[in-house]
Amino acid sequence: MRLDPLLQSAAATAFERCFGSALAPDQFSVQMTRKEFTGDRTIVCFPLARHSKAAPDATAERLGEALVSGDGPVTGFNVVKGFLNLEIEASYWSEWLTGEAAGTDYGHKPSGSAPRVMVEYSSPNTNKPLHLGHLRNNFLGHSVSRILEAAGHSVTKVQIVNDRGIHICKSMVAWRKFGQGETPESAGMKGDKLVGKYYVAFDQAFKKETAHLIEAGRSKEQAEKEAPLILEAQETLRLWEQGDAETVGLWKTMNSWVYAGFEDTYRTMGVEFDKLYYESDTYLTGRDRVLEGLKRGVFEQTDDGAVWVDLTEDGLDRKLLLRGDGTAVYMTQDIGTALLRFQDFPDLDRQVYTVGNEQEYHFKVLFLVLGKLGFPQAERCHHLSYGMVELPEGKMKSREGTVVDADDLMAEMFGIAREIAQEAGKLEGLDDEAQREVFERVGLSALKYFLLKVDPKKNMMFDPKASIDFYGNTGPFILFNYVRGRSILRRAHDEGLALPTSLTTVPGPEEMELIGCLHSLPDVISEAASTYNPSLVANWCYDLTKAFSSYYQEHPILAAEDEPTRDFRLALTERFTRSLNTGMHLLGIALPERM
RNA sequence: GACUAUGUAGCUCAACUGGAUAGAGCACCUCACUACGGAUGAGGAGGUUGAGGGUUCGAAUCCUUCCAUGGUCGCCA
Numbered sequence: 116m117r118l119d120p121l122l123q124s125a126a127a128t129a130f131e132r133c134f135g136s137a138l139a140p141d142q143f144s145v146q147m148t149r150k151e152f153t154g155d156r157t158i159v160c161f162p163l164a165r166h167s168k169a170a171p172d173a174t175a176e177r178l179g180e181a182l183v184s185g186d187g188p189v190t191g192f193n194v195v196k197g198f199l200n201l202e203i204e205a206s207y208w209s210e211w212l213t214g215e216a217a218g219t220d221y222g223h224k225p226s227g228s229a230p231r232v233m234v235e236y237s238s239p240n241t242n243k244p245l246h247l248g249h250l251r252n253n254f255l256g257h258s259v260s261r262i263l264e265a266a267g268h269s270v271t272k273v274q275i276v277n278d279r280g281i282h283i284c285k286s287m288v289a290w291r292k293f294g295q296g297e298t299p300e301s302a303g304m305k306g307d308k309l310v311g312k313y314y315v316a317f318d319q320a321f322k323k324e325t326a327h328l329i330e331a332g333r334s335k336e337q338a339e340k341e342a343p344l345i346l347e348a349q350e351t352l353r354l355w356e357q358g359d360a361e362t363v364g365l366w367k368t369m370n371s372w373v374y375a376g377f378e379d380t381y382r383t384m385g386v387e388f389d390k391l392y393y394e395s396d397t398y399l400t401g402r403d404r405v406l407e408g409l410k411r412g413v414f415e416q417t418d419d420g421a422v423w424v425d426l427t428e429d430g431l432d433r434k435l436l437l438r439g440d441g442t443a444v445y446m447t448q449d450i451g452t453a454l455l456r457f458q459d460f461p462d463l464d465r466q467v468y469t470v471g472n473e474q475e476y477h478f479k480v481l482f483l484v485l486g487k488l489g490f491p492q493a494e495r496c497h498h499l500s501y502g503m504v505e506l507p508e509g510k511m512k513s514r515e516g517t518v519v520d521a522d523d524l525m526a527e528m529f530g531i532a533r534e535i536a537q538e539a540g541k542l543e544g545l546d547d548e549a550q551r552e553v554f555e556r557v558g559l560s561a562l563k564y565f566l567l568k569v570d571p572k573k574n575m576m577f578d579p580k581a582s583i584d585f586y587g588n589t590g591p592f593i594l595f596n597y598v599r600g601r602s603i604l605r606r607a608h609d610e611g612l613a614l615p616t617s618l619t620t621v622p623g624p625e626e627m628e629l630i631g632c633l634h635s636l637p638d639v640i641s642e643a644a645s646t647y648n649p650s651l652v653a654n655w656c657y658d659l660t661k662a663f664s665s666y667y668q669e670h671p672i673l674a675a676e677d678e679p680t681r682d683f684r685l686a687l688t689e690r691f692t693r694s695l696n697t698g699m700h701l702l703g704i705a706l707p708e709r710m
Numbered sequence: 711g712a713c714u715a716u717g718u719a720g721c722u723c724a725a726c727u728g729g730a731u732a733g734a735g736c737a738c739c740u741c742a743c744u745a746c747g748g749a750u751g752a753g754g755a756g757g758u759u760g761a762g763g764g765u766u767c768g769a770a771u772c773c774u775u776c777c778a779u780g781g782u783c784g785c786c787a
Contacts, residue, residue, distance in 0.1 A: 657724095
C-alpha cells in the first residue's frame with residue numbers, strides 16, 4: 116500500500132483505540148509536512164476534535180502516541196497548533212527506493228486495467244497550415260493520451276479531418292483561377308502552405324469584388340452574397356456534393372497536398388494518430404442517424420422539414436440538427452462521427468475531445484444528444500476545453516499577419532537550440548544527424564513544456580521573447596539536469612559500478628525533498644488522468660528537477676565520502692532520471708543523452 | 711443583456727481541492743565556484759490573492775454583491 120492510505124488506515128485504527136469513535140480512513144487528511152517543520156507527513160487534527168471531544172492539540176498528542184506505538188512506519192511526532200507532524204522511519208524510504216521506485220513501470224498502472232478511451236485532437240481544416248493554436252491543441256491531446264495510458268487505460272488516438280465544405284472550395288476556386296497548374300513541387304512549397312496561399316488569394320479577390328459591388332450601390336450584406344467568386348465557391352460545393360468527377364478530382368488532389376504537408380508537421384511535432392476520420396465520410400451517417408432519431412421520437416421536425424432537438428429540460432435551447440433541405444450542419448456530422456466511433460470500437464468507454472473553449476456549448480449539446488440516442492457512454496464523454504494562446508499584441512489575426520506558423524516556430528526553436536549547444540560545445544564527437552536530433556529534442560522541449568505547463572482551461576500568453584528562453588522554468592532546464600544525471604550514471608557504468616539492489620544507508624534531510632517528489636509520481640499521474648490535465652505532470656517534472664539540481668550542487672555523488680553513501684546517491688540519481696523520463700514522456704517530450 | 715470561465719509579485723505562471731508564514735521563473739540586487747556537464751546553486755527585495763460583505767477553529771480556494779477581461783448565445787465550422 117502507498118504511504119498516505121497506509122497512514123490513514125493506521126490513524127483510523129489508532130483513533131478508534133484512543134477515542135472509541137470509528138472514522139473512515141479518508142476522514143484523516145494527510146499531507147506533506149511543510150519544509151519549516153520536522154516530519155514527513157502531517158495529519159490535520161482540527162476536524163477530528165469534534166469526534167474526539169478533546170482540543171485539537173490534545174487529540175493530536177494522543178493520536179501521535181498511538182501511531183508511534185503501533186506497528187506502522189511512524190517513529191516520532193510533534194504537534195504544532197493542531198497539526199500532527201509524523202516522522203517516518205528512515206529505512207522505509209531506502210526500502211522504497213529499492214522496491215517500488217526501482218520498478219521499470221514505476222508510476223504506471225497495468226495497461227488495460229482501465230477501460231478504453233478515445234482521444235481526439237488536432238482536427239484542423241484542410242485550407243490552412245497549422246499555427247500556434249494547433250500546437251497547444253496537439254501537445255495537449257497527445258499528452259493526455261499518454262497520461263491516460265499510464266493510468267491504465269487503453270487509448271485510441273484519432274482526429275476528424277475537416278476535409279469538406281465551403282472553405283476548401285474557396286481554395287479550389289482560387290487555384291483554378293490564378294494557379295496556372297501550380298503544384299507543391301513546381302512551387303517548392305509544402306502542400307498545406309500552397310493551399311493556404313490560395314485560400315488567402317480567394318479572400319483578397321473576394322474583398323475586391325465586394326468593394327466594387329458596394330461602390331455600385333449594394334449593401335455590404337448583398338455584396339457578400341452576390342460576389343461572383345462566392346457564387347462560384349458555392350457552385351463548387353454543390354458539384355462536389357453531387358459527385359461531379361472534375362470537382363471531386365481537384366478536391367482530392369488539393370487535399371492530398373495538404374495531408375502531405377500536415378504529415379510533415381506532425382512528424383516534426385512528434386505526435387501521431389491511430390486512426391483518422393474524415394468528415395466527408397461521416398456527415399452522411401450523421402444525417403441518417405438524426406433521421407432515425409426523428410422516427411424514434413427523440414427529435415422533432417418543423418414545417419419546413421428541419422430537424423431540431425429540444426434541450427430546454429436540460430437548461431439549454433432548441434438546437435438545429437438538420438436543415439430543411441436535408442443538408443448537414445456541424446452538429447450533424449459530429450453526431451455521425453461519434454456514432455461511427457462507438458461502432459468501430461464497441462468497448463469504448465468514452466471519448467475525449469480536445470477542442471478550444473469557444474466550442475463548449477457545442478459539446479454540451481453533442482453529449483446530451485448522444486445520451487438521447489441511447490449511448491450510456493455519453494455521460495462520460497469529455498470536452499477537453501482549452502483556452503486561447505494570445506500574443507503580447509493580442510489575439511492572432513490572419514488579417515494582420517500575426518499568425519504564428521507552427522513549422523516556422525519549431526524551426527526557430529531548433530535554431531536557438533543549435534546556437535546554445537554549439538556554444539556549450541558538449542556535442543563534439545556526435546555526427547551531424549545525431550546532433551540535429553539533439554537540437555530538435557531541446558528546441559521542441561522548450562515549446563512543449565511552455566505550452567503544457569499552464570492549466571489547459573486558462574488562456575495563456577505566448578511571449579516570443581520569453582518562450583525562447585532556455586533558462587529557468589523551461590524544458591531545456593529539465594533536459595539539462597536529466598543529461599547531468601545520465602552522465603553520472605554512464606561514468607558509474609564505465610567504472611564498473613553496479614547499481615545497488617539494497618541500501619545500507621538511510622536518507623538524511625537533504626535527500627528527503629528529492630525522495631518526496633519521486634514518491635508522489637503515481638498520485639500526480641492519477642490526478643492528471645482524472646482531470647485531463649498535463650500541467651500537473653509538467654509542474655511535477657519541474658519540482659523534481661529543481662530538487663535534483665539543488666541536491667547535485669551540494670553533494671558529490673561519484674566522489675561521495677564512503678561507498679554506502681555513494682551507492683545511495685547513485686540509486687537516487689537513477690530513480691531521478693528514470694522517473695523524470697516517465698514524466699516527460701507523458702508530456703510527449705523526448706529526452707536527449709547529451710546536449 | 712443572458713450564460714460561462716478567468717482575475718494571485720512589475721511580467722509569465724503555481725499553490726496537494728478549506729489548512730501552518732501564498733510559492734517558482736523572468737527582470738533587479740548580493741554572494742558561491744578547478745565544474746561528477748555553469749543551459750548552475752544560495753540569498754535579498756518584491757503581495758491588502760480585482761473590491762466589499764458573509765460562512766468557521768482556519769478562506770486565494772466556498773456563498774453573495776459589484777468591477778474588469780476572454781468566450782458563447784448562426785439553418786458558420
